[in-house]
Amino acid sequence: MIESTHISLAHGNGGRFMRELIDQLFARQLGGGVDTDLDAAPIPLPEGVPLITTDGFTVQPLEFPGGNIGSLAVHGTVNDLAVSGATPLYLTLNAFLEEGLEVALLARVVAALAQAAQAAGVKVVAGDTKVVPRGEGSGIYLATTGVGVRPADLRLGIDQIQPGDLLLVSGSVGDHGTAVMLAREQFGLRGDLRSDAASVLPLTLAARPLPGLRFMRDPTRGGVATVAHELARGSGHCVRLQAAAIPVQGPVQAVCEMLGYDPLFLACEGRVVAVVAPATAPTLLAAWHGLEAGRGAQVIGRIEAGRPGVILETELGGERLLEELEDDPLPRIC
């Protein structure tokens, strides 16, 4: 462990303190033979189409039930590759640390990051650390970039979607957004709810071989409703969701009713929305139900010919247009 108890500006200046921070804290946890003296790291790639994705993380608080900003950064980036049909292989990590940050907290974040990376089978091969003056950050911001490889014959995309296709979600919605909000304690609410943040790779690996698979996405910022809008806009069709079919955990429902939120707009960090041909839906549902991470999977809607937009069939049998998210009721959940 490094000597200091708190991060100082010297930990970001390119000299001895920065080297100690990187070698003793980051490389020790993430290492596995990574050469921290390299300007650029080799990333041998197997056959297939290489894919890249990047994400920034500013979640508050930095730690929450079910994870912290470190594990979240891994899951967010791994999941963007996984829903694109790729097997994630490599990560790079940028850390913006605020002067005065507790080194012990940073160590917990890096440990969770290392554990999540190992569980998802990705290697952290490059990193960079900057320290910003006290007050010009909020502890830790992270940015992660992921590289993976997709089988060359896998065709996934919004352009594959056809009227009649069905929408599935792999589990309950809004858990992450609600768990982070409860962790803030700004509403005086407490609960046992944990974030769903996790790698969705087992779910996407189960879906990938199915011939009727059209499209997958992880419903993060803006939730399932925002994915539905992207589907409508990208496919040019109407997306019809059945409110009664969308899995929402009791505590999420309760918090949303109390505060006037809609769980459809709240972030998940370990769920997949998939669009499949009608004949494929039962197969995928069965495959997901056989996985720990997919036990709550449901068919939640369908694609229909018609004006692009999102229609929600309410539990009472009515229907309404689901608006696009304008302003976030819960900022900084990722």
Add this chain to the structure above:
Amino acid sequence: MIESTHISLAHGNGGRFMRELIDQLFARQLGGGVDTDLDAAPIPLPEGVPLITTDGFTVQPLEFPGGNIGSLAVHGTVNDLAVSGATPLYLTLNAFLEEGLEVALLARVVAALAQAAQAAGVKVVAGDTKVVPRGEGSGIYLATTGVGVRPADLRLGIDQIQPGDLLLVSGSVGDHGTAVMLAREQFGLRGDLRSDAASVLPLTLAARPLPGLRFMRDPTRGGVATVAHELARGSGHCVRLQAAAIPVQGPVQAVCEMLGYDPLFLACEGRVVAVVAPATAPTLLAAWHGLEAGRGAQVIGRIEAGRPGVILETELGGERLLEELEDDPLPRIC
């Protein structure tokens, strides 16, 4: 252009405002056919060893003579690939924007970023934007990750270095650090000095074919002195620098004398330090002198058998141990 004049939290929440910001500002400048709806972007790679690198940027002020945080982010990342012997191909971009940031300033930064990427031949293929509350940032932080490909038969590394090898620098040192410091106006100094920030790819492409090329690095944070310490530590040999041979521009020298800085510790953002076999030094020097970016190139030192460390031969004929940087006299120059 987007409607708003200033960035608000809604520009980071995953909804309509964020989509407008990304489509109208980032994608319009960086676009070139990038599909902003993709979770992960395909990056077809030619033959060779794929390399990856990542960097964060928190420079203050955001704009300075010779560049801004956007062009700096491209150059910093492209240069890490270039000195590793790779041809840079792809970039990903993370932007952490502070609520209240002027959209016009952001547009200038993105324009410079786009121009620098185009000049270096790299394509920005993926990005992410987060907005942090007013006061919890300092306008813009960027993180960029670069992917390139190195010829499979190119052997570069600290382990290639042998006693007798010579050190070259491609141009004057400390320009970037000094230009950014002057732009801060915190010392009441002004000057015409411009940052040297630029892609070093032309310099590294000229060096790559030379058989005696052992190692290249760009002397950024911590300057040429820090590279010399890395060389000493990594090779296990002594690095001997000749102060009289190290090119320092007049204004940099003047500022350093006035403020008690050492130009050897100040950042460059467009220079290369190369280690070559003695017989290769004249060839590389001639090749660099033939390039606009390398006109100021010099042989500045050599590798000697002996205790690892850095010795500076002073202009008066003496010598002293050059200490490792402990604390940065000029933080936040990148």
